[in-house]
Amino acid sequence: MQTQYSIPVVHPAFELLKNSARVLHFIAASVILINAVHILEVHDGNKLLFYTQVVIAADIFLLVLFGGVLLIEAPRLNLIFRLMEALTLMGIGITLTGDGHTWFGILHLVVAAAYLFLFKRERRVLRSEAVDIRSTGITIPDFVKDAEIGWNEVKTIIPKYHSIFIETLRHKKMEFNLRRNLKIDELEQIDDFCKKHLISR
Numbered sequence: 001m002q003t004q005y006s007i008p009v010v011h012p013a014f015e016l017l018k019n020s021a022r023v024l025h026f027i028a029a030s031v032i033l034i035n036a037v038h039i040l041e042v043h044d045g046n047k048l049l050f051y052t053q054v055v056i057a058a059d060i061f062l063l064v065l066f067g068g069v070l071l072i073e074a075p076r077l078n079l080i081f082r083l084m085e086a087l088t089l090m091g092i093g094i095t096l097t098g099d100g101h102t103w104f105g106i107l108h109l110v111v112a113a114a115y116l117f118l119f120k121r122e123r124r125v126l127r128s129e130a131v132d133i134r135s136t137g138i139t140i141p142d143f144v145k146d147a148e149i150g151w152n153e154v155k156t157i158i159p160k161y162h163s164i165f166i167e168t169l170r171h172k173k174m175e176f177n178l179r180r181n182l183k184i185d186e187l188e189q190i191d192d193f194c195k196k197h198l199i200s201r
Helices: 010-021 021-042 047-066 070-072 075-098 103-127 184-199
Strands: 004-010 132-135 137-142 147-152 153-157 163-170 173-178
Touching: 004 184, 010 021, 021 047, 021 075, 021 103, 047 137, 070 075, 070 173, 075 103, 132 184, 137 153, 153 184
Parallel strands: none
Antiparallel strands: 004 132, 004 173, 132 137, 137 147, 153 163, 163 173
16 A cells, blocks of 8 residues: 555636736736836936847747647746746846835835746646645645645545545645546545544544
């Protein structure tokens, strides 16, 4: 018998993040474009910096307009653009702060930090969006930090062909749809594994 099972699930928070990708890219592109125009008009600024930011913003706008399906089917592309946006916003924040626009600079740095956080979470989603069932307990994926639940905290766990239901002794109920239906033998093995650890806790 296996000592652990990893069941790919559809997590609502992760799905919301995936579905918000275009809006988040659009916001980043708009901020980058506005800053590029600001550099050129207000400061008689560096044209190279202006054109660089315009090209980056244009690339992101093209992704938003024509890459909707790509963002879902090729999530690594989404990651590349998210990192590019975060680094560009960070550069804008540092530049604004250096030019004496402290508050605008800090605002851009905060947004850049938020985009870096999203990049980190999206990267993690790519690697593991699964409920892990081990001999030590259950790991539930979450947006900020995965939850570890020991067998002594589990009241019920019911694996089904298309979903998995978990209830803790504190009456917290969680149900996740599976990314793919379990086969009969997989379902039986997981069910036996869970029953064994629930009985022996």
